[in-house]
Amino acid sequence: MVIENRWPVMAGARFLPVGRLDDLIGALHADGRRVVGPVVEDGGIKMAEIERAAELPFGWTASAAPGLVRLSRRPANDRAAGRAFDNGPAWSGIKPWTFPSRVDALTVETREDGSLGVRVEAPANQPTAVIGARACDLAALAVHDRVLAGGPAIDPDYAARRADLLVVAVECALATSTCFCTSMGTGPEVTTGADVVLAEVDGGFVARSDSPAGERLLAGLDLAEAGPLRVGAAIEQVTKVRDAMGHAVEAEGLHDRLLANLDSPRWEAIAERCLACANCTLVCPTCFCTGTVIESDLDGRESSATRQWDSCFTAGFAQVAGGGSFRPHHADRYRQWLTHKFATWWDQFGSSGCVGCGRCIAWCPVGIDVREELAAIAGPAITDLPAAAPATTPAAAPIAVKGTRILAMAPTALQPGSIRTDYVTATVTEVRPETADTATLRLVTGDAALLAARPGQFVMVAVPAFAIPPISISRINPDGLELTIRAAGPATSFMTRLRPGAELALRGPLGRPWPIEDAYGRDVAIVAGGIGLAPLRGLLDQVLAERDRFSSIRVYLGARTPRDRLFVAEMDALAAGGLDIRATVDRAGPEWLGRVGIITDIFRNAKATGQNVTAFVCGPERMMTAVVDVLGDLDVPREHTWLTLERRMECGVGLCGHCQLGSRFVCRDGPVFSVAELGDDLRREGL
Amino acid sequence: MQLPPVPTAQVSKRATTLNRPRVGVVKFASCDGCQLTILDLEDELLALTERFEFVEFAEATSRRSSGPFDVLFVEGSISSPEQAVEIARLRAATKTLVTIGACATAGGIQALRTASEHEAFRAAVYPAPAFVESLAVASPISSYVTVDAELRGCPIDAHQLVELLTAVTTGRRPQLPDQAVCLECKRRGLECVVVTRGEPCLGPVTQTGCGAICPGIGRGCYGCFGPREGANVDGLASWFVDGPALGGLKREDVGRLFAGFTGAAQPFRAVTDRLGGRPQIPLRPATAHGPEHSEHTPPVWGTRPEDPDARR
The missing domain is CATH 3.40.50.700 (NADH:ubiquinone oxidoreductase-like, 20kDa subunit)
Structure with a gap:
C-alpha cells in the first residue's frame, strides 16, 4: 500500500497566517485545554506546555546523526528562518503527555479498625491539545491505542488522557539523517489520527481538518482558502522529505527474518557497544514497559504504588523472586528489545512496534544505529528501491500481508477490556502452615469474578508497604479462594505470617487456566515439583469432581525433602482412597519410607505408551524441562503436555511488559502453555 | 542484597x-x-x-x-x-x-x-x-x-x-534500583548531554538514585553513585575516545573521568588503569618537608599487597 498524500483530495484547505497561530492556541485554551508544543530546551527540541506561539522554535533547525544531535539558528536570509516547525520531530515525542513517566496507580492502607482500604487511583488529567505532532508521533499513538487501550486489559490512565487529546499535526519539512519513517510506512505524510493537519509554507500554514473537533476548531478561526499554489508547495515540500529519506530498512518479512536469527553472533557483538542504559527505550514513542515503585509511611500502614517507565535493558526487569534474572546479559536484553520492536510486536498487537522516527538512533549515547543492526542480523536492507516503494501502514495492514507466522495460541477471552484491572478485598479466615516456609491462606470473598476463578489462574496480591506479587490459586471454594504461598521474598514472607481476620487486596482472577477439557477421555498425569503442587491442587479438585470424564488419573509428586511436601494429609487421604499418587523426595531422613530420587525417575520404568496421556506439569523450570524430556520419550504428545511458567509479573494483565517470553505475555497468554506452543522458546537461554 | x-x-x-x-x-x-x-x-x-x-x-x-x-x-x-x-x-x-x-x-x-x-x-x-x-x-x-x-x-x-x-x-526489601542514571534522566524529561553537547557523562554506567542531579543542570554525571549493575565501561569509554560526539577526548582524560569519588571501584578503576589519568604527585607544590621516600614507578591499581581488593 502506498502512503497517499492527502492534500490533493482535501477540498477547501485553508490558510493560517503565521501571525494567527496565537488565535489557534487561544481557541484551544478557550476550549479548556492545556496546549503542548515543541520548544527549544537545553540543546534539543522537546514537547512542553506553551502559552504563546512565540515559544515555538521559530528559526531553529536541527541535525541528527547516531548519538549526535545539534540545533542551530537558521541565518536570517534563509527562506525558512521564519518557520517554527522546519526542524524535525521533537525528541520527547508526545508520549510524556499521553503516557507519563510516573502515574499514581494504587493506594493500599490499613484502616484504624484493621480493615484494608484499596483505592485504584483515578486518572487526573487535564484535556490537552498537542501542536506539532509528526506522522511518526501519530503512528506511535495508534500503536499505543492498540497496546494500552485495545487489548483485553485497558490502562485507565492512558484511556482517559487519550479521550481528552486533540492533535494538531504538522507535516515534516525536514528529514534528519536518523529518520526512516518511509521504511516503516508511517510517514512523512500525515494520513490519519490528527484532528487538524498543518503544512508550513511561506507566511503561514496550509491547514485541513481531519475530524469534527478539528473542523470546529478551524471553522472558528474563519480562515481564507489556501489556494492551489500554497497546497502545491505543501505537497512538494513533504515529497522532498520522502525522497531525502530513501529506504533504510527492509521491513518486508522482517518478523520472520529476525526470529530466524535469534542465535546470530551479532547479538554478542552489539553487546560490546550497547551500554544497556535504556535511553533507546525511553525515547521510543511506542515503548510501554513500566515498573511499580511502592512507597509507604514508616509504620507500613499506608502505601502507594506508582507506575513508572521501565526498560527491558535493566537487570531487574526480568528478575523473579529469589533473585535470578531471565536476561542476565546485555546481548539478551538487546535481542529482547529488537525482536520485540520489529517482530513479536506483530504477534502481540498486529503491527510493528517501530514507527521509524529514529529517536533510538539519535539519542543512543554511543550512537548505535538500529538500521545497521537490523541489516546485519536480519539480512541486508534493499537500498535501491524507488522512493515510492510499497509500504504498509501498521494501523491498516492485515497481518497476513507480512507473511507473519502467528503462534498457535489457544483462544482465551481476550476481548478488549475483558480483563479487570481493579482490586477487591478478601478476608483471611484460616492460615494453615504447610512447610517451614509455606502456608495456605483460606480467603473469603463475595466477589463474583474471584469466585468464578478456574484452576491454574492467579491473582496479584497487595498488602500495605510491600511489592505486589502474583500468587497462584491453590483451591477454589464456594465462598472464596485458597492461596498457597512460599516465603520467597519479603512480601510473601509477610503474607505467610498473616493471621485470620487480615485482609488482602486482590486483582484477578488472571491468566489462562489449565485446559482441563483437553484431558477429557484421556489419561491424566499431574506432575508437581515442590511449590508447583499449589496451582495443580485446584486442577486435581476439579479432575476428581469430574472423575468419570477421564480414563485414568495419576499424580506424581516431587519434593526436595519429606518436610518440603505440600498438602501431606490431603494427599495421604486421597491415596488411601485409591488415587494413584506416587511421591519421591530428592533427599530423605530415616523417617521417610517412600521413594528417593528426582521426579523424572518415577517415569523411567513406565511401560505404557503416553499417546493417550494429557500431562499437567508445574515446578521449577529446570524440573519442568526435565519432565518434558521424559514425557517426550514416553510419547506423551507435546500438544497435550501443559506447563505453567514463572516470569516476573508486575501488573498481571499484559500492560507492564515484564513477563514477555518471545511473543507471549506469560501473565495474559499463560501462565499455562502447552509444550507445542512454547516450542524452542522453552529452553532458549536469555529470552 | x-x-x-x-x-x-x-x-x-x-x-x-x-x-x-x-x-x-x-x-x-x-x-x-x-x-x-x-x-x-x-x-x-x-x-x-x-x-x-x-x-x-x-x-x-x-x-x-x-x-x-x-x-x-x-x-x-x-x-x-x-x-x-x-x-x-x-x-x-x-x-x-x-x-x-x-x-x-x-x-x-x-x-x-x-x-x-x-x-x-x-x-x-x-x-x-x-x-x-x-x-x-x-x-x-x-x-x-x-x-x-x-x-x-x-x-x-x-x-x-x-x-x-x-x-x-x-520488613520489606528496600527499593534501591541498580539501573543506570539514564532512566531517571529520561523520566525527568531531560535531554542527553552527551548527545546534544558532547559533554562526557557517566550516567549510562552509573547507578541511579541521585535523581539525575547533574544532567538536570546540564552537566555530565561524574559517577558518584558508582558503577551500576553490568556497567559497560569499555563501551562508553571507547565512544568518548573514538566517537564523533565528543570530538575525540584524549585517552587519559577519559581515564580521569572514571577516577573520581568512586574511581577505586571496579570496573571504573580498570578504565583508568587502561587509559591513564591516574592522579599525579605533586598535587601542589611540595611542602617544607619533602617526601620521606618515593617510589619511582607507582603501582597499577589493585596490585599493592596492602590493598584488600587485590587479595580477593
Whole structure:
C-alpha cells in the first residue's frame, strides 16, 4: 500500500497566517485545554506546555546523526528562518503527555479498625491539545491505542488522557539523517489520527481538518482558502522529505527474518557497544514497559504504588523472586528489545512496534544505529528501491500481508477490556502452615469474578508497604479462594505470617487456566515439583469432581525433602482412597519410607505408551524441562503436555511488559502453555 | 542484597520507646557530608526519632554508645590501622550494617591515593607526615566486613535513606534500583548531554538514585553513585575516545573521568588503569618537608599487597 498524500483530495484547505497561530492556541485554551508544543530546551527540541506561539522554535533547525544531535539558528536570509516547525520531530515525542513517566496507580492502607482500604487511583488529567505532532508521533499513538487501550486489559490512565487529546499535526519539512519513517510506512505524510493537519509554507500554514473537533476548531478561526499554489508547495515540500529519506530498512518479512536469527553472533557483538542504559527505550514513542515503585509511611500502614517507565535493558526487569534474572546479559536484553520492536510486536498487537522516527538512533549515547543492526542480523536492507516503494501502514495492514507466522495460541477471552484491572478485598479466615516456609491462606470473598476463578489462574496480591506479587490459586471454594504461598521474598514472607481476620487486596482472577477439557477421555498425569503442587491442587479438585470424564488419573509428586511436601494429609487421604499418587523426595531422613530420587525417575520404568496421556506439569523450570524430556520419550504428545511458567509479573494483565517470553505475555497468554506452543522458546537461554 | 528485618518489624503497628530499634551512625575517613544529609531530612527527622533510637550519631548528639546496634550506618572508608580494628568490633556489635556514601561503599576520593605514591601524598598533604598513621590504601567497608546494604552517592540521597529505614520497620526489601542514571534522566524529561553537547557523562554506567542531579543542570554525571549493575565501561569509554560526539577526548582524560569519588571501584578503576589519568604527585607544590621516600614507578591499581581488593 502506498502512503497517499492527502492534500490533493482535501477540498477547501485553508490558510493560517503565521501571525494567527496565537488565535489557534487561544481557541484551544478557550476550549479548556492545556496546549503542548515543541520548544527549544537545553540543546534539543522537546514537547512542553506553551502559552504563546512565540515559544515555538521559530528559526531553529536541527541535525541528527547516531548519538549526535545539534540545533542551530537558521541565518536570517534563509527562506525558512521564519518557520517554527522546519526542524524535525521533537525528541520527547508526545508520549510524556499521553503516557507519563510516573502515574499514581494504587493506594493500599490499613484502616484504624484493621480493615484494608484499596483505592485504584483515578486518572487526573487535564484535556490537552498537542501542536506539532509528526506522522511518526501519530503512528506511535495508534500503536499505543492498540497496546494500552485495545487489548483485553485497558490502562485507565492512558484511556482517559487519550479521550481528552486533540492533535494538531504538522507535516515534516525536514528529514534528519536518523529518520526512516518511509521504511516503516508511517510517514512523512500525515494520513490519519490528527484532528487538524498543518503544512508550513511561506507566511503561514496550509491547514485541513481531519475530524469534527478539528473542523470546529478551524471553522472558528474563519480562515481564507489556501489556494492551489500554497497546497502545491505543501505537497512538494513533504515529497522532498520522502525522497531525502530513501529506504533504510527492509521491513518486508522482517518478523520472520529476525526470529530466524535469534542465535546470530551479532547479538554478542552489539553487546560490546550497547551500554544497556535504556535511553533507546525511553525515547521510543511506542515503548510501554513500566515498573511499580511502592512507597509507604514508616509504620507500613499506608502505601502507594506508582507506575513508572521501565526498560527491558535493566537487570531487574526480568528478575523473579529469589533473585535470578531471565536476561542476565546485555546481548539478551538487546535481542529482547529488537525482536520485540520489529517482530513479536506483530504477534502481540498486529503491527510493528517501530514507527521509524529514529529517536533510538539519535539519542543512543554511543550512537548505535538500529538500521545497521537490523541489516546485519536480519539480512541486508534493499537500498535501491524507488522512493515510492510499497509500504504498509501498521494501523491498516492485515497481518497476513507480512507473511507473519502467528503462534498457535489457544483462544482465551481476550476481548478488549475483558480483563479487570481493579482490586477487591478478601478476608483471611484460616492460615494453615504447610512447610517451614509455606502456608495456605483460606480467603473469603463475595466477589463474583474471584469466585468464578478456574484452576491454574492467579491473582496479584497487595498488602500495605510491600511489592505486589502474583500468587497462584491453590483451591477454589464456594465462598472464596485458597492461596498457597512460599516465603520467597519479603512480601510473601509477610503474607505467610498473616493471621485470620487480615485482609488482602486482590486483582484477578488472571491468566489462562489449565485446559482441563483437553484431558477429557484421556489419561491424566499431574506432575508437581515442590511449590508447583499449589496451582495443580485446584486442577486435581476439579479432575476428581469430574472423575468419570477421564480414563485414568495419576499424580506424581516431587519434593526436595519429606518436610518440603505440600498438602501431606490431603494427599495421604486421597491415596488411601485409591488415587494413584506416587511421591519421591530428592533427599530423605530415616523417617521417610517412600521413594528417593528426582521426579523424572518415577517415569523411567513406565511401560505404557503416553499417546493417550494429557500431562499437567508445574515446578521449577529446570524440573519442568526435565519432565518434558521424559514425557517426550514416553510419547506423551507435546500438544497435550501443559506447563505453567514463572516470569516476573508486575501488573498481571499484559500492560507492564515484564513477563514477555518471545511473543507471549506469560501473565495474559499463560501462565499455562502447552509444550507445542512454547516450542524452542522453552529452553532458549536469555529470552 | 538481603536486608534482614529487625525484630521490631512484627510489632511495628504501635511502636513504643521501649522497642525502638537502636540505630548508630559512625564515621571513618570521610567529610561527614552523608551524616549532614541525614540531618537535612528536616520533615522526617521527628518521625524517625519516634521510630528509632539514635544511640550514636556524632553530628547530631553528644550521647555516645559502643553498641549493640540494630542498624548501624557507616560513613567513610578504612584509611588507618586503628579504623581497620574498629570496624571489625562494630560489625560484631551490629545486626544490620549499612554503608552510606561513596567513601564507605567504594573508598571515596581518598582512595585515589591507592593509585599513586602513598608517601608522596602524605608529604603533599601533611607538613609532618611522620605523625600521621595511614594505610597505603583507603578501602570500602566491604573490604573488611560483611555489609548488609549500601546507600551510594557523594553524598547519599536522603530519600533512599528514608526508604531503607522504612524497609527496616516494615520488613520489606528496600527499593534501591541498580539501573543506570539514564532512566531517571529520561523520566525527568531531560535531554542527553552527551548527545546534544558532547559533554562526557557517566550516567549510562552509573547507578541511579541521585535523581539525575547533574544532567538536570546540564552537566555530565561524574559517577558518584558508582558503577551500576553490568556497567559497560569499555563501551562508553571507547565512544568518548573514538566517537564523533565528543570530538575525540584524549585517552587519559577519559581515564580521569572514571577516577573520581568512586574511581577505586571496579570496573571504573580498570578504565583508568587502561587509559591513564591516574592522579599525579605533586598535587601542589611540595611542602617544607619533602617526601620521606618515593617510589619511582607507582603501582597499577589493585596490585599493592596492602590493598584488600587485590587479595580477593
